[in-house]
Amino acid sequence: MSAALPDDALPPVIEPGQNSSTITTEISAVTLERPTGWLWIIGLLISLALSGLLFVGFCWLLYAGVGIWGLNIPVAWSFAIANYVWWIAIGMGGTFISAGMCLARQPWRSSINRFAEAMTVFAVSVSGIFPILHLGRPWFFYWLFPYPDVMNVWPQWRSSLEWDFWAILAYLIVSLAYWYVGMLPDLATLRDRSPTLAKARFYGLLALGWRGEARHWMRFEQFNLITAGVAVALVFSVHSMVALDFSEALVPGWHETIFPPFFIAGALFSGFAMVLVLGIPLRRFYGLQAFLNDRHIVNMAKMMLCAGLFVDYSYFSEIFTAFQSMDRYDFAMTLHRLYGAYAWAFWGTILLNVLNIQLLWIPRVRRSHAAVFLIAIGVLIGMWLERFMLIVSSLYEGFVPSAWGMFWPTFWDLAFLAGSVGLFFLMFLLFARLLPVLSMFELRKLAHQGGSGGVERGGEP
Amino acid sequence: MRVGPLSTRNAGAHKDGGLAQIFSRHFGFLFRLAALAALVIVTALILLWRAVMAYPAGVHDALEQPIPFSHKHHVGDDGIDCRYCHTSVERSAFAGIPPLSTCMTCHSQLYTDQPMLKPLIAAYESGVPFHWQRLHKLPDFVYFDHSIHIAKGVGCETCHGRVDEMPLMARVAPLTMQWCLDCHRAPQKYLRPHDQVFSMGWHAKDQLALGERLLREYHIDTRRLTDCSVCHR
Amino acid sequence: MLGLLAEFADAEQLRGAVLRARHEGYADIEAYSPYPVDGLTEAMGLRRAHVPFWMLLGAICGGGFTYWLEWYSTVVNYPINVGGRPPFSWPAFLPPALEMTLLWAVLAGALAMLIGNRLPRVHHPLFAVRAFDRATGDRLFLLLRVANSNLEARRAHAFLKTLSPLSISEVSE
Amino acid sequence: MSSSKVPPFDLDAARAQLRDTRGPRYWRSLEELADGEGFQAWLKAQFPQLAQDAPLDRRGFLKFIGASMALAGLTACSHPPQTELVPYVHGQDEWATGLPRYFATTLTRNGYAQGALVRSDEGRPTKVEGNPQHPASLGATDIFAQAAILQLWDPDRSQSVMRGDIVATWEDFAAEWLVLRARFDRNGGAGLRVLTRTLTSPTLAAQLEALQNKYPDARWHVHEPGGASLSRGMDASGLPRSVHYRFDRAKVILTLDADFLSDPAAGVRYSHDFISGRDPERGAMSRLYAVEPTPSVTGMMADHRLPLESARIHGFAQALAQRLGVANIGSTGGFVPSSDHARWLDAVAADLRSTQNASLIVAGFAQPPEAHALAHAMNVALGNVGNTIGFGAPIEALPAQALAPKANDDGSLRALASAMRVGLVDTLLVLDGNPVYDTSADLAIADALKHVPHLLHLGLYRDETGTLAEWHLPLAHALEAWGDARAFDGSASIAQPLIAPLYGGKSAIELMSLLLEGNFSDGRALVRQQSASQLRDDDAWNAALKSGVISNTAMTVTSVSPPFPRKRGSSDFHAIESNILDARLSRNDKALELLFRPDPAIGAGEWSNNGWLQELPKPLTQLTWDNVALISPDLAKRYKLNNGDVVELRSHGGKLHAPVWIMPGQATHSVTVHLGYGRTRAGHIGDGIGYNANALRTSDSPWQADDLQIVATGENCELATTQHHFNMEGRDLVRESTLSEYLRDPQSAVAHDKYGEKPPSLYPDYLKGEYAWGMSIDLNACIGCKACTIACQSENNIPVVGKDQVHRGREMHWIRVDHYYEGDAETPTMLSQPVPCMMCEHAPCELVCPVDATVHDSEGLNVQVYNRCVGTRFCSNNCPYKVRRFNFMQYADKQTPQYEAMRNPEVSVRRRGIMEKCTYCIQRIETAHIAADKESRRLRDGEVVTACQAVCPTRAIRFGDISDAQSQVSKAKASPRNYAMLAELGTRPRTTYLARIRNPNPALKDET
Secondary structure, three states, X not given: OHHHOOHHHOOOOOOOOOOHHHHHHHHHHHHHOOOOOHHHHHHHHHHHHHHHHHHHHHHHHHHHOHHHOOOOOOOOOOXXXXXXXXXXXXXXXXXXXXXXHHHOOOHHHHHOHHHHHHHHXXXXXXXXXXXXXXXXXXXXXXXXXXXXXXXXXXXXOOOHHHHHHHHHHHHHHHHHHHHHXXXXXXXHHHHHHOOOHHHHHHHHHXXXXXXXXXXXXXXXXXXXXXXXXXXXXXXXXXXXXXXXHHHOOOOOOOOOOXXXXXXXXXXXXXXXXXXXXXXXXXXXXXXXXXXXXXXXXXXXXXXXXXXXXXXXXXXXXXXXXXXXXXXXHHHHHHHHHHHOOOHHHHHHHHHHHHHHHHHHHOHHHHHOHHHHHHHHHHHHHHHHHHHHXXXXXXXXXXOOHHHOOOOOOOHHHHHHHHHHHHHHHHHHHHHHHHOOOOOHHHHHHHHHOOHHHOOOOOOOO | OOOOOOOOOOOOHHHHHOOOOOOOHHHHHHHHHHHHHHHHHHHHHHHHHHHHHHOOOOEOOOOOOOOOOOHHHHHHHOOOOHHHHOHHHHOOOOOOOOOHHHHHHHHOOOOOOOHHHHHHHHHHHHOOOOOEEOOOOOOOOXXXXXXXXXXXXXXXXXXXXXXXXXXXXXXXXXXXXXXXXXXXXXXXXXXXXXXXXXXXXXXXXXXXXHHHHHHHHOOOOHHHOOOHHHHOO | OOEEEEXXXXXXXXXXXXXXXXXXXXXXXXXXXOOOOOOHHHHHOOOOOOHHHHHHHHHHHHHHHHHHHHXXXXXXXXXXXXXXXXXXXXXXXXXXXXXXXXXXXXXXXXXXXXXXXXXXXXXXXXXXXXXXXXXXXXXXXXXXEOOOOXXXXXXXXXXHHHOOOOEEEEEXX | OOHHHOOOOOHHHHHHHHHOOOHHHOOOOHHHHHOOHHHHHHHHHXXXXXXXXXXXXXXXXXXXXXXXXXXXXXXXXXXXXXXXXXXXXXXXXXXXXXOOEEEEEEEEEOOEEEEEEEEEEOOEEEEEEEXXXXXXXXXXXXXXXXXXXXXXXXXXOOOOEEEOOEEEOHHHHHHHHHHHHHHHHHHOOOOEEEEEOOEOOHHHHHHHHHHHHHOOOOEEEEOOOOOOOOOEEEOOOOOEEEEEEOOOOOOEEEEEOOOHHHOXXXXXXXXXXXHHOEEHHHOEEOEEEEEEXXXXXXXXXXXXXXXXXXXXXXXXXHHHHHHOOOOOOOOXXXXXXXXXXXXXXXXXXXXXXXXOXXXXXXXXXXXXXXXXXXXXXXXXXXXXXXXOEEEEOOOOEOOHHHHOOXXXXXXXXXXXXXXXXXXXXXXXXXXXOOHHHHOOHHHOHHHHHOOOOEEEEEEOOOOHHHHHOOEEEEEOOOOOOOEEEEOOOOOEEEEOOOOOOOOOOXXXXXXXHHHHHOOOOOHHHHHHHHHHHOOOOHHHHHHHHHHOOOOOOOOOOEOOOOOOOOOOOOOOOOOOOOOHHHHHHHHOOOOEEEEEEOEOOOEOOOOOOOHHHHHOOOOOOOEEOOOOEEEOHHHHHHHOOOOOEEEEEEEOOEEEEXXXXXXXXXXXXXXXXEOOOOEOOOOOOOEOOOOOHHHHOOOOOOOEEEEEEEEEEEEEOOOEEOOOOOOOOOOOOOOEEEHHHHHHOHHHHOOOOOOOOOOOOOOOOOOOOOOOEEEEEEOOOOOOOOHHHHHHHHHOOOOOOOHHHHHOOOOOOOOEEXXXXXXXXXXXXXXXXXXXXXXXXXXXXXXXXXXXXXXXXXXXXXXXOHHHOOOOOHHHHOOOOOOOEEOOOOOOOOOOHHHHHHXXXXXXXXXXXXXXXXXXXXXXXXXXXXXXXXXXXXXXXXXXXXXXXXXXXXXXXXXXXXXXXXXXXXXXXXXXXXXXXXXXHOOOOOEEEEOEEEOOOHHHHHHO
16 A cells, blocks of 8 residues: 555655764764653652652552442453453554564654553553453452462462463563563663763663673574564463453453554554654654654554554444344344443544544645544544443443443542553653664664665554 | 862871771671671571461360369260260351350369369359360361361361360360371371270371272362461351 | 773774784783674674573473472462362463563573673772773773783784774773 | 440340340350350440450451551461450350350231241341241241331431430439329329320230229320231221231232232232232132222232322222122212223223132222222122121221220320310320321321420330430330230230340330339330240140140131121211212312322331431332332323422322422322422431321321322422333243233243253363252242341341442342333323343353452352452443342441441341352351261251241242252242243353243233
């Protein structure tokens, strides 16, 4: 399709004339020399406030119980699980960009994979909070772990929640390792360019004494390449687990074979959206135009559109299957979803996840950073709505009409959602200030290989 | 904000102070050591916690009691049957602790002048009982029943140890679920013939063979012994 | 003294230098670059490292152990009737095993990478060399380890000169 | 919230209680003292000196510390805290400590005896069961008997004698009484009045009689707020007599606004009889026609139900009587039967005539005497007297003046009120009643009481009346004192205390003994002496105590049919005004009638402070914690009202604000309000909820008002219901068929099941254990009385969560009774279905639990292991039947010592964050198991009885070993009506249902 679009006019991956020196100087300067901007400080204060709210909610939750949320029977899950799925899905995008496209040899990813990976780590950490806090007795969450206890009782391995536990665990650690190890050479750069001894020591410790020895690079690349492969496998397996959290149940609206691919597509969808939401301002405020330009934005936009189309197909097929199977309960559930008390969630999802992204077919829109930014925001909201819709509108009117009930969020439901956003941005802002936001060594390599020639385009779905 | 090709303006500025290394060799060594130590300590903590869990506090140490009642004396020397005091052990979940009147059946005549018996006499006369310190207490979600264990040939000694050798009563079993399961999974390891349930220091010639036989005799449905519902409600 | 450090501006020079040095019989050499240089490994004639092997081993152990644990806990140690499912529900036991396969692979890989590279090592004689700061920036370096004798050193220095590096600096222990 | 109310410790009193160990009086026991959690609080409350501080509870500890230490994993240390053992001083080894004991005793409802067996755990009454030997119980009970336990332990009960607002003692009162007495001795008791509720207690009756003999000028008045029982009738002279119905013998039953299934005196027995006459397996089923203004439990069971305004029912009866050829039934001017009515009348008349001597027509307590007269006349005409209905001497004790009315004094409350106004009353003794709250507005009792110098109030609570009283005297609870009462059939039984009065209360008879003799005599002695004629020696006495009934004291039932009663005070009973409404309706159909009914869950107010009853979903509406105004769908349309919209009800100049509830099947022009709400002095539970419907009541027509007007206020109020959707959505959850269909093809109700109970499965069958527990629920027998729900609540320590939580959808009932409507909103078919845990063999809940907290045991129980549960709630999401309940917050009250003492020690008290559900009463299974295993024998069928099964008046629930083909439950499951709910999901439920069978009249087919 890209052939049909005048994307050939796109700038090269990195601005011509960039070489190791300039790359090193400019990017490390972002961390080492650039004075802390007031925008950054405001952002930090806001996210600190929200994180504070999250903490208060956390304490109150531990004291009073999950009853502070609007949960009930039949709707025993809602916001917390929606938040969890939403965040872990956002993480997916980062991993896919750094790992998947590394395997696919997409050089333009070099400019974005670092902060995309950071995004992954933070999103997964945030998402990990929810399954635990969501428990009735959070302090016993470790019972999901098969340690040799004096009760001689083990986890119940058939439960998708158990699978999910392992998935999150693996995913968090792997993405952390991949991110950190990949950052070593750049940390070394910062170490060696630190203006003060304190900074030098800080980065010196983090860099673990990286020296760029030929041997270092050899093992480093071996590790990176295989881990990239593993990470891709992980992306798909982890989100399949998340999908199974629902489809293992026999609840109409959950019990669907399409869920794993559906959730993976949704994950990439929201992940790409978040990368854009983070990348576009980052580029602007840190003057990284040389490394992040229209090409990256356009390519990301295309990938988001592509993932979005998969998601839209899933919506369609879900509804189609319901009507085609004419299973009494599935059918009823679909009608409730479309016209029931939570129809607004469904149609909101359609508006934001289906109609919204169709704008990206237009090249001009793709190139307008503002437009792409707004569309991406819309997608993020839409994906949250989708999770809410999937969970609540499947639960609230189940098999036995006498047990039908409604869910209404309480203040704390909203507080935890806002708080999680705050926590995520808190971590990301600190990252942007303290760690290399772009992968310098990869850009150097790219520059060295003449990547600045803009020979390859890539990334088109 | 473009800086010229690697200006040495600030790069590695800290080294201008003549300080060669940012970390001394010594520190470099310590750093590795610390990394190693972290691993070791974490593992150690886990193992320690595990050990603590396996052997809860309070095993084997006798508690201070208002009256230094000696099972050794009453059971070991005088050979009084368990059921003389723990009357309901065969009928009820609770074995029963004797009313003071039971003590007084003998002690209204014997050792009445002993200072250690003062609290007993006093309590008996005033009608306000003293409090024994409890040794065997299960969590409130565990429903243990003495009578069925007695009926199925589990000896007192199996859980309470050689009380006939305890001057002051002490707990010998951890009372953990694991410990319960040890017997519930293979009762034959402990079962006794009915006439030996209350005896101390009894040993079977061939416990396993006997156990297997008793399993059948007592009609013990081993299928359900490890069901959650047997102990938890 | 540890050896002599020659500074280069681009990767081709370094690769050439490495080949020259080895040809000259300098066995104990190290090359440094701010980004992975294609062909440098081969030029240095380094044996391929075993990171992939360790990752495979980690994968097998992780997956195998987890799967075994699932079998042991549900079949041997405490068989419980859960929803009428068979004690060893092998398909349902695959996901955790899979996740652990991936996790252990990566952990093993990270360890293999660090230990193989003798990291962490926050103190190193090279860090004392002013010029070496740019090894993580825009310069590439060749280190000749030479015995602590003036003769050797002078010979090495002369040789390096022939490579026309940007600079040559002594690295002391 | 109440530990502050616990009286200070008094060692002598305590000793006295210990010394007095007659019967089950003593209540401290060894196990109790040694038992941990439950007793610590109890001990602390009763004997602060003896009590040690309750140990820091493990889970409570975790709640706060746990989270912070979770990562350290330390929270898994479950070492129980150090506790102490307190030995007895004197051994009392009558029974093995720790074993529950059951005592036969008698509870009363509206004065009538309800036989009960009460379980005593270590001396604490913890559960009420029915007494199989008692005629009114036959082993079952109603919801109120179950709730009596909570009432006993209610911390809001009056806890001391009060003189005005000053705490006093019984001695003080005795002294005061001697002063008053001196005066009455002189003036023959002039100005002394006693007010009681309906009473059947021979002892109390005798004492009142003695009082009237002693003080000829003293007066005794009776006021029953809850409405009369059907078993009370009148004969020609208006003299009371007892009526005895045989619903089991009747082939065709017609009720005229008579909800006999929830009759206060004999509802349990009537239910049992009625259902035993409707066994489709026997092929013989009675047919029930119900004509009623507002849907009742009885109406729900009817094969044909005709919604008809209460005021028109008499007219309807006349029309029917006409068709049955009953002579001089008076002018039927008022009632103009519509064509539908006509069809109905013809069909019913034909049906009645076709079954000679085996039909039964019953008129409800809210109907005027004339309607009763007509019903009686028709029964006579149909030859039912002597077959399905009989008569006997009166059972209720009545004041002399009620039998021989003096001028303006017929022993009614009205007479008392007027007497008070004119200052005739000097001393009013209220024996267990609350006239200030539960009487008609026009009597203005509170105001009249101002003219009474001495108001003495004996009551369980210091309620609206108690707070006005000069002397409030705490009444001993029925489980705390000796007493006696008679059942609907006259048989007398003795009430023995299971526990010494918690707050030093005294029973009515003990108080009366003071009034008569000037000093308190022991209640036991009084009862013993009263029953001396029947129980001559100790053996007879003990036998009576043991069985719970005094043998052959039942009334002799005669078939003497009394002549038509005349409307008292007039020679002609025909011309009555009960069809004013018809007259007005014919003019404009805006006319409305307002009906007053006791609340189905909390009665007329005496149960307002009972959390279990407040939270019990009321039949059909499923409302909790509130009373509403029931209106018909038509009316709702006309006034554009929705559920919860607040309207102003205007009648007799009074006005009242009430939220409306649209009631399918409500007669178009009837608005029903329930009594018992709007209490101001009920206690923490009952205060300030709902509205007080008495404000619109009048004493001359206490059950209905004909001049109702309603005005929408535009306000709306939140109502907490446990069910929001009453349409089955075409899902065959409740299956039914008609008798004719069933006889033709027994499978008719369940035939369309594709796979039957067990769809194919990939999983291998698990090897069965020694037993396979299962349950069968007969929907044909279930009358939807909800006794199972509350029995379960009592047996399993199920917490009360309060209106707000119910409104959020967090009620905790383990067995709920669903209601569904079918057909049009005006005359719907109503269904009820009890839903406990289905104990699925392929349980969806178990599959998704990550920690093995819900798993199967070898005997097929789907067990919930509370102490393992981490609270993911996935199990609930995956439960198609939604029978799982979650402790979203700390619901179980661990602070109030009374509640601690009330709980069943055999069942864990669930903490916050834990999922819970029906366990088939696992504790009962285990107890029986242990008993049987000790004797190395198999459990007998019926040895394990679940709480819901035991309480069910109609034996709808059967439980047992389904692997034994001879067991009750297996036989039930063998019925062709057997089916499993949502079987197509492959869950293989162990709980199955028997389809409901209706017996409609072919002549009215198209109607139902």
